Amino acid sequence: MSFWLIQSLNSLALGGVLFTLAAGFSLIFGLMRIANLSHGAYFMLGAYVGLSVLDQGYGFGWAMLAGGLSVGALGAAVERLVLRRLAGKTLAQVLATLGIAFIIADASLWIWGGDPRPVSAPGFLRGAMQLFGLTFPAYRLAVLAMSIAIAIGLWLLLDKTRLGVMIRASVDDMQMARAIGIPASRLFTIVFCLGAALAGIGGVIAAPILSVYPGMDADMLPLALVVVILGGLGSLAGAFVGSFLIGFIYSFGQVLAPNLAYFILFLPMVVILAARPRGLFGRPMA
Amino acid sequence: MPLQRSSFARSAALLALLCLGVAHAADEPIRVGFLTVRSGALAAGGKQMEDALRLFLKERNDTIGGRKVELFVGDTAGQPAITKTRAQELIERNKVHVIIGPLAAFEALAIDDTIRSSETPTISPSAAAEDLTQRRPNPWFVRAVGTSAQPSHPMGEYAATTLKYKRIAIVADDFAFGHETVAGFQRAFEENGGKVVQKLWSPLNVADYGTYIGQIKPNVDAVYAVFAGGNGVKFLKQYGEYGLKGKIPLLAGMTTVDEGILKSMGDEALGVVSSGWYAATIDNPNNKRFAAAINRDYKQDPGYYSIGAYGAALMLEEAVKAVKGKVEDKAAFMAALRNVRVANDPRGNITLDALGNPVMDVYIRKVERQNGKLVNAIVKTYPAVSQFWTYNRKDFLANPVYSRDYPPAAHLEK
Numbered sequence: 001m002s003f004w005l006i007q008s009l010n011s012l013a014l015g016g017v018l019f020t021l022a023a024g025f026s027l028i029f030g031l032m033r034i035a036n037l038s039h040g041a042y043f044m045l046g047a048y049v050g051l052s053v054l055d056q057g058y059g060f061g062w063a064m065l066a067g068g069l070s071v072g073a074l075g076a077a078v079e080r081l082v083l084r085r086l087a088g089k090t091l092a093q094v095l096a097t098l099g100i101a102f103i104i105a106d107a108s109l110w111i112w113g114g115d116p117r118p119v120s121a122p123g124f125l126r127g128a129m130q131l132f133g134l135t136f137p138a139y140r141l142a143v144l145a146m147s148i149a150i151a152i153g154l155w156l157l158l159d160k161t162r163l164g165v166m167i168r169a170s171v172d173d174m175q176m177a178r179a180i181g182i183p184a185s186r187l188f189t190i191v192f193c194l195g196a197a198l199a200g201i202g203g204v205i206a207a208p209i210l211s212v213y214p215g216m217d218a219d220m221l222p223l224a225l226v227v228v229i230l231g232g233l234g235s236l237a238g239a240f241v242g243s244f245l246i247g248f249i250y251s252f253g254q255v256l257a258p259n260l261a262y263f264i265l266f267l268p269m270v271v272i273l274a275a276r277p278r279g280l281f282g283r284p285m286a
Numbered sequence: 287m288p289l290q291r292s293s294f295a296r297s298a299a300l301l302a303l304l305c306l307g308v309a310h311a312a313d314e315p316i317r318v319g320f321l322t323v324r325s326g327a328l329a330a331g332g333k334q335m336e337d338a339l340r341l342f343l344k345e346r347n348d349t350i351g352g353r354k355v356e357l358f359v360g361d362t363a364g365q366p367a368i369t370k371t372r373a374q375e376l377i378e379r380n381k382v383h384v385i386i387g388p389l390a391a392f393e394a395l396a397i398d399d400t401i402r403s404s405e406t407p408t409i410s411p412s413a414a415a416e417d418l419t420q421r422r423p424n425p426w427f428v429r430a431v432g433t434s435a436q437p438s439h440p441m442g443e444y445a446a447t448t449l450k451y452k453r454i455a456i457v458a459d460d461f462a463f464g465h466e467t468v469a470g471f472q473r474a475f476e477e478n479g480g481k482v483v484q485k486l487w488s489p490l491n492v493a494d495y496g497t498y499i500g501q502i503k504p505n506v507d508a509v510y511a512v513f514a515g516g517n518g519v520k521f522l523k524q525y526g527e528y529g530l531k532g533k534i535p536l537l538a539g540m541t542t543v544d545e546g547i548l549k550s551m552g553d554e555a556l557g558v559v560s561s562g563w564y565a566a567t568i569d570n571p572n573n574k575r576f577a578a579a580i581n582r583d584y585k586q587d588p589g590y591y592s593i594g595a596y597g598a599a600l601m602l603e604e605a606v607k608a609v610k611g612k613v614e615d616k617a618a619f620m621a622a623l624r625n626v627r628v629a630n631d632p633r634g635n636i637t638l639d640a641l642g643n644p645v646m647d648v649y650i651r652k653v654e655r656q657n658g659k660l661v662n663a664i665v666k667t668y669p670a671v672s673q674f675w676t677y678n679r680k681d682f683l684a685n686p687v688y689s690r691d692y693p694p695a696a697h698l699e700k
Contacts, residue, residue: 109326114332128527137496213327220493251496
């Protein structure tokens with residue numbers, strides 16, 4: 001009994017981490033139709049920036065803010081200065097994001113060194129808490145709460161604001177959106193910036209669990225891809241459900257079928273690609 | 287025809303230089319190739335190796351055995367294919383006399399053929415894969431560090447006989463180093479009356495150890511944890527967060543609490559008992575000098591990678607002295623390297639066995655806080671431990687190499 005409960009909590013916490021990672025990735029893919037291969041690097045960079053802010057003695061909230069703002073600004077710059085010049089050439093854009101990922105990874109190694117750096121959770125969330133007679137790290141529950149808060153915030157943004165309406169319209173039918181006067185190019189910058197900022201914040205949120213280390217970017221990127229393919233491209237609900245689904249499959253899969261540990265993540269992806277290529281919540285491509 | 291003339295002049299100059307080179311070989315520096323990792327996930331260990339090697343050269347004013355040393359560094363990025371290219375560059379372009387490196391076992395395997403066919407003496411400062419000096423020895427390859435299981439055999443005995451543990455659960459990185467280390471521990475532990483009741487293998491790049499920690503049987507006497515790179519930092523932190531620290535004692539492999547990452551850890555590491563062929567706290571004059579110098583120049587304690595590179599350089603120095611600086615005689619130089627005896631190594635006396643692997647002391651260490659800093663304090667020394675532990679070499683080599691499933695674990699509980 002306690003085994004199922006603790007692994008379920010683990011799955012939820014991991015799902016929360018994955019959602020902070022995948023939400024921005026999905027958003028960018030939905031609108032711009034490019035797989036942003038620098039997304040893992042943004043995630044790592046956010047974590048490193050957060051780490052530096054924490055080292056300066058500021059609180060965790062400031063670390064999240066700094067991680068989000070700095071990586072968001074970088075994302076906007078990348079979109080304006082690099083991707084914009086390659087407009088229409090999707091493959092070139094994807095390659096450019098891969099190059100940017102390498103640059104960020106090596107720059108981080110240069111600035112923060114090669115040692116893994118643990119990050120402390122905020123003081124009141126440190127250590128274990130008792131829950132139904134179980135011991136469970138308090139911070140993991142906080143991660144779950146934060147990811148749900150982010151999901152609600154994004155949903156409000158996309159569903160209840162003018163900006164959200166424009167983004168959704170462009171995701172559905174870019175040509176029609178342009179025709180009725182939606183400023184698609186400005187939208188690209190905003191969305192790329194927002195997606196990168198989400199990755200940056202996600203990196204800070206995940207850092208107390210994952211710690212920060214060189215190679216974190218490459219470890220995280222495939223997870224984002226798996227979540228987004230499973231959930232459906234460009235769909236917020238898909239990213240949300242996909243994250244928690246993967247969280248459960250990953251945690252329970254590693255326990256129940258340890259010999260499939262490497263493969264277990266990709267199994268649902270293969271099934272989805274074969275049976276329903278647009279993902280659980282994705283709409284067919286226009 | 288200016289082009290032709292200049293190229294002729296250049297060739298002539300080159301020829302003259304070559305002749306000079308042959309005539310004055312003894313005045314030429316010893317060219318040492320160093321394969322390390324400066325980029326990617328393994329860069330921290332690569333830097334520690336490079337720091338220690340540079341310290342060694344600085345201490346000797348770039349001179350060993352009366353000859354100047356010229357160092358050529360190749361960055362392998364921790365990738366076997368690049369390692370092979372860099373090794374070929376060092377051998378063919380830089381004409382190095384000896385290679386120190388590479389870092390990872392899979393890199394060492396990738397250049398096995400290259401060093402064999404080019405007959406380049408190679409000293410491994412870090413790669414611990416068992417078969418490199420067991421079932422697949424390379425005549426041009428010796429090791430400055432031990433095999434994966436070399437320190438874990440004594441650890442298994444210590445856990446059973448001194449700590450009196452009966453039942454142990456194991457969590458380890460799912461790759462060759464983890465498999466081999468665990469196999470050695472399990473064999474010695476079970477031969478001394480212990481039982482390994484659970485073995486959990488976590489992928490190297492696992493996102494989160496919560497899943498694995500949640501599975502650990504609550505009724506074991508201790509957990510044996512083997513991790514490389516930064517994984518130990520993550521694991522120990524989460525072991526505390528899940529409330530297991532203080533409840534189930536933690537035993538560890540050498541690299542789980544290596545000095546290179548111990549500095550990134552906090553109180554969660556206190557009390558962890560591990561085994562290794564080095565600790566920054568070893569109490570002898572050579573180590574005191576070495577640890578103080580690394581602390582002075584690089585502001586950290588030396589660990590696995592530092593001692594590996596420094597030890598490799600000391601072996602090189604002894605071998606160069608033994609052949610009176612004539613490293614150009616490859617066969618004689620390699621023979622000297624294989625028979626090397628290092629008396630001034632910070633670890634203590636180092637000799638090589640017939641397969642080119644060190645016989646050296648293995649230390650049981652416990653993480654303590656001394657002067658505000660986490661250190662591996664030494665609680666017991668097993669003198670002159672070989673890669674074959676107490677086993678007969680022939681029998682040992684007749685068995686399959688240590689792996690995930692060998693020796694089989696007979697006491698696993700569902």
